Amino acid sequence: MAGPMRIRAGHTDGVTEVRVLMSHPMETGLRKDGDGNVIPAHYITELVAKHNDKVVLNVEMGPSVSTNPYLSFKFKAGAPGDIIEVSWKDNEGESRTDQVEIRG
């Protein structure tokens, strides 16, 4: 069950800043539950951010990233009203894609 992402994208002086908050357990596979059974690894492996269908960021992630990860990045392009699309895939084959408009 993957919840929605919280994406914010703002534009100032030719630079777009994107801030993404993802909803994901990011289990490392090293923890055990109350009964001593290993909690299976479940983490995001890949994240892609697009600006109007053009890839601006490609991230390889692993189990060392925290629960509900937060990511922010900037790129020199974009204008208010453009679309930012962020999608991730995890090691269990789940994925999630969300979109947001760049705000001025």
Added chain:
Amino acid sequence: MKKNKLVAVTAAAIGIAIAAPATAQDDTAAALEQYRQMIQESNPAELYEMEGEELWTTARGPKNATLEQCDLGLGPGVIEGAYAQMPRYFEDTGKVQDLASRLMTCMETLQGIPSEEIIDGKFRQGERGKLGAILAYVVGQSRGDTIAVDLDHPKVKEMYELGKQAFYYRAGPMDFACSTCHSSDGKRIRMQDLPNLTTQEGAAAGWGSWPAYRVSNSQFWTMQHRLWDCFRQQRVAEPIYASEVTIALSTYMAGTANGGTMNAPSAKR
């Protein structure tokens, strides 16, 4: 030769250790404050607010209804600023209610979700977990508002006094009360500063920053959960969810915090 080097290194290490204490504490406090600011900017509590917003407008339960007609004290469906004035007295139930118990009332009357399911449930699971998300959403709509609990209302005042009594009531194998840790300035548990809840500033800092997302365990905790854990840590029987004592303590805290600013859901270490 080697030995000499080791001695020199050790001496240098001691030198650092001696010089450190005076500044280390300030540095640690400053670094922690910086860390708190950073997690505030990326507060995962927002994810719960989003989930709660969706739950608020989703038709659910045996009656297949939304919560949009829920009256939080400012009229049916009015959420903005509602939490800053809670706990408050509600005519229809004849009780002083905090947000958790009020949402329980709404979920039962509007949606037909039995309160027992929430009271007997577990924190962060099932309907109680969903209530937590809804609560996050409602609290978020009072961000920046001034805490204004109506202590002139006799029923609210009664709850406030009851909460004050509970706050100072010592019990359990360790003879603890809330006041043991929360009635003087500058106390802390490990690295966590404890607010002095008997003062306006302390209560505002405490009440105004809950519910919160705890980064250290990646969990979203409501005030009900926080209070439950305070009792558990005192080795006293844990209170029943949304019971009178939890609402009384909430009323005492919120009432003392009057005039402060709501800054929740927040993120905590």
